Amino acid sequence: MxxxxxxxxxxxxxxxxxxxxxxxxxxxxxxxxxxxxxxxxxxxxxxxxxxxxxxxxxxxxxxxxxxxxGPVEAAEELLAARLRTMEQAVEAARAAAAAALLAIRDRERAVVSLPGRVLAEAIGQVVAAADVTGDIPVLGGVLIEAAAAELTLVATDRYRLAVRSMYAEVRCHVPAAAVVAAATLDDARRWIGAQDSVELRFGDAHVRLAGPGGERRLSTIEEPYPSYRVVLEELPEPLTRVVAPRGLLLSAIGDDPEARLDLAVDGGLTIRSSAGHEPAAVPADVAGEPVAISFMFSTLHPALTAGVGPDVMLRISRPDLPVVVRSADDGDLTTLVMPAKAATPHGHRGAS
CATH class of the missing domain: 1.10.1660.10 (Multidrug-efflux Transporter Regulator; Chain: A; Domain 2)
Structure with a gap:
């Protein structure tokens, strides 16, 4: 042929x-x-x-x-060895392809950099507002959002809503968000605070934290977080603003976790507690209408202790709507506190 x-x-x-x-x-x-x-x-x-x-x-x-x-036996051994080599090469190629795909996806995800001390402080300010009952699992977490040049942490137990925003270097094509269990985030807080800088990278089922001291991977809660912005945007304009020394205010409300606190605002601030203490007058700058409003100790006290600086601001729209609590010199920390129903003090509007 x-x-x-x-x-x-x-x-x-x-x-x-x-x-x-x-x-x-x-x-x-x-x-x-x-x-x-x-x-x-x-x-x-x-x-x-x-x-x-x-x-x-x-x-x-x-x-x-x-x-x-060679003989048939030698051929069998040679072909079997070759097959093993090829299978190993395929596995190695599969692993390399998976790693490359993750790296490609990571390039599209948000990467956030900021000082570890700032992030640790923010975690400490919001984490106590997360729900501890377990009734709604996602509320037991802290929402971490990255967009533009800002990182925001959010936590709520339905009676409090804590929102802390801070400047950060954010590299992302679209806004990114993840929910991390409050206990997990709180456990990592000391390590985070010890880092000069921390990089957050959002993954499929985790948030990766990297710093000079190593790396941490925090698992995320795969459940949509409630739209907290709707709550903030729907609040009416405040009718009353109160700025008071934080330390004196905390002293006046006492330390009884079961107490109901009645606040009377009429040119000044007076606090009455169901724990039986004498009414306490707190020096305050008041603008707007007189109002009477009540809180449970367990919601108001954490909101006040989470703030920084010597003064705190209360923005009150109505006695039956959430009150905005802000540190007077730290406007990027906002806490909403639900009032409690109480008897109406004489001469003031009461909660409905």
Missing amino acids: TIGVFARAANVTTSALRFYDDCGLVRPASVDAATGYRYYSLEQLDEVVLIRHLRDAGLPLGDVRRLLA
Whole structure:
């Protein structure tokens, strides 16, 4: 058979047959001395087909030569070893492809950098507002949002809503958000505060924290967080603003966790407690209408202690709507506190 006919019969290329000839693997049955044409016999077909299979299996030429010259047992061992090598290569390629895909996805995700001390302080200010009952699992977490040049932490137990925003270096194509269990975030707070800077990277089921001291991965709660912005945006304009010394205010409300606190605002601030203490007057700057409003100690006290600075501001719209609590010199920390129903002190509006 001419080389072309034989190549078609063996399902190889004529260049492959010439290559096998040049390296002494399969010689033509005859070569025309005048023309140099190569001719092959039918008996050579099985050998060339076998070589094709071995080459398709990825065996290098040296192994093909040894396999053709050796016994069947040696061929089995050689092919089994080659198969193991190829399987290992496939697994390695699969792992490398998965890692590359993660890296590509990470490039599209938000990466946030800020001082560890700032993040730790923010966590401490909001984490106590998360729900501890477990009734609604997502409320047991802290929402972490990244957008533009700002990182925001949010926590609520339905009676309090704490929102802390801070400047951060944010690299992202679209806003990113994740919910991390409040206890998990609080456990990481000391480590975070010890880092000069912290990088947050949002993943599929975790938030990765990296700093000079190593790395932490915090698992996320895969449940949508309530739209806290709706609550903030729907609050009416405050009718009464009170700015008071935080320390004196905390002293006046006492330390009884079961107490109901009645606040009377009429040019000044007076606090009455159901714990039986004498009414306490707190020096305050008041603007707006007189109002009477009540809180449970367990909601008001944490909101006051979370603030920073010597003064605190209360923005009151109505006695039956959430009150905005802000540190007077730290406007990026906002806490909403739900009032409690109480008896109406004489001369003031009471909660409905």
